[in-house]
Amino acid sequence: MPFDPRISxxxxxYGLAPSAAPPASAGAMLARLTGPxxxxxxxxxxxxxxxxxxxxxxxxxxxxxxxxxxxxxAQEAIKALRREMRGDRQNAxxxxxxxxxxxxxxxxxxxxxxxxxxxxxxxxxxxxxxLEFGYVEEAIRPNITGTFAGLLxxxxxxxxxxxxxxxARAVGPNxxxxxxxxxxxxxxxxxxxxxxxxxxxxxYGQNDVRELAELFTGMTVNSEQVFNxxxxxxxxxxxxVLGQRYGGANPRxxxxxxxLDDLARHPATARHIASKLAVHFVAxxxxxxxxxxxxxxxxxxxxxxxxxxGALLDHPAAWAAEAQKARQPFDFVAASLRALDAxxxxxxxxxLRLFSRPMAEMGQPIEGPIGPDGWPEEAQYWITPQGMxxxxxxxxxxxxxxxxxLPDPRAFxxxxxxxxxPDDLRFAxxxxxxxxxxxxxxxxxxxxxxx
Amino acid sequence: MPFSRRDILTMGxxxxxxxxxxxxxxxxAPWDQRLVVIILRGAMDGLDxxxxxxxxxxxxxxxxxxxxxxxxxxxxxxxxxxxxGGLMPLWRAGQLGFVQAVSTPYRDKxxxxxxxxxxxxxxxxEGGTSTIRDGWLNRMLQTLPGITAETAYAVGSGGMLLTxxxxxxxxxxxxxxxxxxxxxxxxxxxxxxxxxLFSGAVEGAIGIVESLEAEAGAAGGQRGQKPHVAIARFAxxxxxxxxxxxxxxxxxxxxxxxxAAGMRQPLQALSDSLLTLRDELGPVWDRTAVVxxxxxxxxxxxxxxxxxxxxxGGAMVLAGGAIRGGRVxxxxxxxxxxxxxxxxxxxxxxxxxxxxxxxxxGLFGLPxxxxxxxxxxxxxxxxxxxxxx
Numbered sequence: 001m002p003f004d005p006r007i008s009x010x011x012x013x014y015g016l017a018p019s020a021a022p023p024a025s026a027g028a029m030l031a032r033l034t035g036p037x038x039x040x041x042x043x044x045x046x047x048x049x050x051x052x053x054x055x056x057x058x059x060x061x062x063x064x065x066x067x068x069x070x071x072x073x074a075q076e077a078i079k080a081l082r083r084e085m086r087g088d089r090q091n092a093x094x095x096x097x098x099x100x101x102x103x104x105x106x107x108x109x110x111x112x113x114x115x116x117x118x119x120x121x122x123x124x125x126x127x128x129x130x131l132e133f134g135y136v137e138e139a140i141r142p143n144i145t146g147t148f149a150g151l152l153x154x155x156x157x158x159x160x161x162x163x164x165x166x167x168a169r170a171v172g173p174n175x176x177x178x179x180x181x182x183x184x185x186x187x188x189x190x191x192x193x194x195x196x197x198x199x200x201x202x203x204y205g206q207n208d209v210r211e212l213a214e215l216f217t218g219m220t221v222n223s224e225q226v227f228n229x230x231x232x233x234x235x236x237x238x239x240x241v242l243g244q245r246y247g248g249a250n251p252r253x254x255x256x257x258x259x260l261d262d263l264a265r266h267p268a269t270a271r272h273i274a275s276k277l278a279v280h281f282v283a284x285x286x287x288x289x290x291x292x293x294x295x296x297x298x299x300x301x302x303x304x305x306x307x308x309x310g311a312l313l314d315h316p317a318a319w320a321a322e323a324q325k326a327r328q329p330f331d332f333v334a335a336s337l338r339a340l341d342a343x344x345x346x347x348x349x350x351x352l353r354l355f356s357r358p359m360a361e362m363g364q365p366i367e368g369p370i371g372p373d374g375w376p377e378e379a380q381y382w383i384t385p386q387g388m389x390x391x392x393x394x395x396x397x398x399x400x401x402x403x404x405x406l407p408d409p410r411a412f413x414x415x416x417x418x419x420x421x422p423d424d425l426r427f428a429x430x431x432x433x434x435x436x437x438x439x440x441x442x443x444x445x446x447x448x449x450x451x
Numbered sequence: 452m453p454f455s456r457r458d459i460l461t462m463g464x465x466x467x468x469x470x471x472x473x474x475x476x477x478x479x480a481p482w483d484q485r486l487v488v489i490i491l492r493g494a495m496d497g498l499d500x501x502x503x504x505x506x507x508x509x510x511x512x513x514x515x516x517x518x519x520x521x522x523x524x525x526x527x528x529x530x531x532x533x534x535x536g537g538l539m540p541l542w543r544a545g546q547l548g549f550v551q552a553v554s555t556p557y558r559d560k561x562x563x564x565x566x567x568x569x570x571x572x573x574x575x576x577e578g579g580t581s582t583i584r585d586g587w588l589n590r591m592l593q594t595l596p597g598i599t600a601e602t603a604y605a606v607g608s609g610g611m612l613l614t615x616x617x618x619x620x621x622x623x624x625x626x627x628x629x630x631x632x633x634x635x636x637x638x639x640x641x642x643x644x645x646x647x648l649f650s651g652a653v654e655g656a657i658g659i660v661e662s663l664e665a666e667a668g669a670a671g672g673q674r675g676q677k678p679h680v681a682i683a684r685f686a687x688x689x690x691x692x693x694x695x696x697x698x699x700x701x702x703x704x705x706x707x708x709x710x711a712a713g714m715r716q717p718l719q720a721l722s723d724s725l726l727t728l729r730d731e732l733g734p735v736w737d738r739t740a741v742v743x744x745x746x747x748x749x750x751x752x753x754x755x756x757x758x759x760x761x762x763x764g765g766a767m768v769l770a771g772g773a774i775r776g777g778r779v780x781x782x783x784x785x786x787x788x789x790x791x792x793x794x795x796x797x798x799x800x801x802x803x804x805x806x807x808x809x810x811x812x813g814l815f816g817l818p819x820x821x822x823x824x825x826x827x828x829x830x831x832x833x834x835x836x837x838x839x840x
Contacts, residue, residue: 184755
């Protein structure tokens with residue numbers, strides 16, 4: 001296996017770090033993944049479930065305000081709580097960046113980002129927006145080393161996803177409690193087939209979308225934001241998805257799980273997931289052999305994710321010398337912090353000023369991608385004049401705002417790139433008018449931004 | 452699938468990635484008319500925006516969405532969404548129009564992402580036959596002599612397939628900036644020069660910043676305004692100067708749930724964008740056509756959650772002093788069960804690309820065969836009305 005510690009840190013992690021040795025082997029990378037999640041312990045982010053008392057508090061205050069009108073003391077408390085929730089969100093972004101910057105087990109951080117993007121779920125109101133990071137922490141992060149089916153079920157049946165793709169309010173038109181006012185909504189069913197499992201090129205049709213939407217009814221979220229399968233809102237009778245019948249007279253959550261298990265087992269899903277892994281980690285246009293190799297591991301193991309990661313890491317195409325991907329803004333910022341060994345910023349405004357606003361200018365705002373398909377992968381999407389201006393601007397300002405003593409740009413270039421410094425960059429780092437400019441040139445260089 | 456977004460971007464971008472490899476020249480484009488293309492992402496519900504109140508089947512299909520509010524009467528048959536009242540003066544002045552029951556050739560799978568790729572590629576949907584790897588706006592530019600890097604502008608963060616391809620296209624976001632000394636800028640160019648993608652972006656960023664600096668802050672850097680207004684202002688600023696074409700996106704049209712509330716924000720953005728363009732373009736507005744198009748329409752009938760699901764036929768928005776406005780174009784197919792596409796969606800009766808083509812024909816005098824073969828391969832312009840004055 002053509003393992004290379006430098007490439008392993010850059011392509012499968014967040015780059016080289018002065019404080020942490022790169023992985024010694026692919027086996028060591030996989031072994032860390034199956035070990036304890038040290039970063040989650042050291043730098044915690046509240047899980048969705050942990051945040052529900054706050055949701056209850058928010059709702060209680062809203063009720064008070066409704067009862068007492070605008071002059072109610074609850075009005076101020078609501079404002080304060082909203083401010084706090086916005087601040088928590090900014091802090092969770094910073095925590096994620098520094099987990100990535102400091103993790104020994106950087107592949108885990110990359111995989112969490114990858115799967116959180118694959119199962120993008122965003123909040124459509126202030127309360128749910130505050131819970132987005134908690135969704136990733138609860139539904140995605142603990143499930144990235146099990147089976148794809150397990151991860152799929154955790155994400156698709158999570159309250160965050162049910163809200164985001166409008167399943168939470170859908171009911172079976174003929175359900176006992178349908179009452180004729182509400183009915184089906186195809187959104188989640190369509191995206192499960194198109195984005196989460198089979199992929200858009202797979203042989204499914206509008207009828208499969210419809211039947212799966214009927215099968216999904218009954219999955220509800222109560223006002224405390226807790227998942228609840230409520231059979232009296234589910235469409236009665238069997239539904240046929242891809243020729244397979246699910247359920248019967250008495251709707252059960254197990255029927256939905258069966259359908260998701262079957263979708264996870266489908267050969268189109270194996271190829272779709274294999275291709276997404278290869279595209280995300282290796283190349284926008286990956287080697288066909290690499291995709292086949294991961295898909296074969298997926299199929300042979302029934303979608304065991306560790307086997308897929310192992311297949312990704314033991315294929316020669318994954319270790320090609322040329323760095324073909326451009327780092328997305330999150331990766332770019334995290335890799336910069338990692339290379340600089342930057343301390344965490346202080347002050348309430350720092351997360352917005354140093355991270356979330358500049359990242360929005362780079363094209364990746366904290367509000368998340370436009371739709372459930374997540375962020376684009378193509379380098380051409382990110383490396384535009386305006387995106388590049390934002391990266392250069394951040395590279396020129398943020399490091400000196402974060403740390404009083406910047407490294408010598410020449411030594412920094414060598415360390416950040418593991419000795420593979422292009423001549424043009426070596427020349428520029430030496431010729432820069434100041435340390436901040438020299439460091440900015442290293443960070444903004446293609447050699448650093450490609451992986 | 453005939454192609455993927457990635458195929459198009461990777462294969463079409465090699466030249467577009469480096470639009471500033473040659474110095475920016477300020478030669479005027481070969482014409483004086485302006486075109487603005489707005490991509491409405493998320494599938495705008497054309498039946499809600501341009502409501503066919505005169506169709507006997509409409510009211511029953513949209514019980515909660517119409518909710519007693521009829522909207523602003525347009526022509527006795529169609530009415531404009533109540534939230535777009537701010538645009539009625541444009542309608543009365545003949546500077547606002549619509550096309551109903553249009554779509555791209557995309558059918559049946561109803562994926563936003565494929566639908567948008569096809570809308571921006573401008574190609575047909577015959578599996579396996581498409582060899583086109585760039586956006587239709589870029590292909591149009593490729594057919595014209597005298598194009599410079601300033602002729603066409605993609606505004607906003609992130610790249611757009613619509614403008615990808617061999618012809619040079621500038622792109623910028625109004626809030627972007629670059630405060631590096633001239634020496635540092637030169638070093639940055641040098642650092643990037645080994646990588647064409649990065650080099651193009653760096654040269655582009657520095658070129659644009661320098662031309663904006665030369666205009667002494669006439670555009671850009673205006674904090675505190677709504678992002679879509681900033682984008683429309685920036686686009687208008689470019690169009691008043693050397694640019695002749697600008698494009699940007701308005702998102703937020705995917706209203707599966709409680710559509711009555713969900714439409715407010717994107718409609719506001721659309722209305723603000725059109726009015727900002729008119730105000731900021733001043734006399735140039737009279738020579739401007741705006742076409743706003745979406746990947747597909749939405750279901751005729753409301754779904755079970757007060758919204759609508761992905762459909763087929765939709766509506767196109769036309770604006771500007773150069774259009775023949777004040778009318779709703781298109782052949783209305785009717786909303787009877789048998790008239791619907793697959794019993795659920797508005798039947799498309801015309802190709803949305805044909806109307807975009809007629810805008811370019813009217814504005815720029817592009818020959819019909821170029822539009823039918825190169826810009827929108829396979830599109831038929833016979834019988835499509837003239838929409839430009």
